[in-house]
Amino acid sequence: MQDNVYDVLLERGLIAQTTHEQEIRELLGKEKVTFYIGFDPTADSLHVGHFLQMVVMRHMQNYGHRPIALVGGGTGHIGDPSGRTDMRQMMTKEIIDHNCECFKQQLSRVIDFSDDKAIMVNNADWLLDLNYVEFLRDIGSCFSVNKMLTAECFKQRLEKGLSFLEFNYMIMQSYD
Numbered sequence: 001m002q003d004n005v006y007d008v009l010l011e012r013g014l015i016a017q018t019t020h021e022q023e024i025r026e027l028l029g030k031e032k033v034t035f036y037i038g039f040d041p042t043a044d045s046l047h048v049g050h051f052l053q054m055v056v057m058r059h060m061q062n063y064g065h066r067p068i069a070l071v072g073g074g075t076g077h078i079g080d081p082s083g084r085t086d087m088r089q090m091m092t093k094e095i096i097d098h099n100c101e102c103f104k105q106q107l108s109r110v111i112d113f114s115d116d117k118a119i120m121v122n123n124a125d126w127l128l129d130l131n132y133v134e135f136l137r138d139i140g141s142c143f144s145v146n147k148m149l150t151a152e153c154f155k156q157r158l159e160k161g162l163s164f165l166e167f168n169y170m171i172m173q174s175y176d
C-alpha cells in the first residue's frame with residue numbers, strides 16, 4: 001500500500017486537475033481529513049458517475065480519512081438546472097425521501113458507516129426548515145444576480161427559460 005492516498009488517486013486516473021497540488025498531497029499524507037461528496041436524489045438508484053465518486057470516497061476512507069455523503073433531499077425539491085434544456089420534473093417529498101433511502105443502502109455497500117468512520121447527512125434536515133425571508137436577507141444578499149447569470153448552467157437556459165425556482169438552486173447549494 002502506498003503512503004499517500006493522493007498518489008493512489010493520481011495513479012488510478014481519478015484526479016484530472018487540481019490547484020495547490022503539493023499542499024494537498026502533503027495534507028493528505030500528514031493529517032486525516034473529513035471531506036464530503038454530494039449526491040442529488042433525482043432517481044432511486046445511483047449511476048456510474050456516482051460510482052467514481054464512491055471509489056474516491058472508499059480510497060480516502062481506506063487511508064483513514066472520513067467521508068461525508070451529503071444527500072440532497074432539500075436541494076432535490078428544486079432540482080439542479082445544470083445540463084438541462086428544461087426544468088426537471090418536480091418530485092414529491094415521499095419520492096425524494098425514498099430516493100435518499102435507496103442511496104443510503106447503495107452507498108453502504110461501498111462506504112463503511114460503522115463507528116462514525118463515515119457520515120451520511122441529508123440537507124433536507126436543515127434546508128426545509130429555513131425561514132425564507134430571513135434566508136433571503138441573510139444569505140441572498142451575499143449573491144450577485146449578474147455573477148450568477150454568468151454560470152454556464154444558467155446561460156444555456158436563459159433563452160429557453162429558467163424558472164425562479166431553479167435560479168434559487170445555486171443559493172441553496174451554496175448555503176448547504
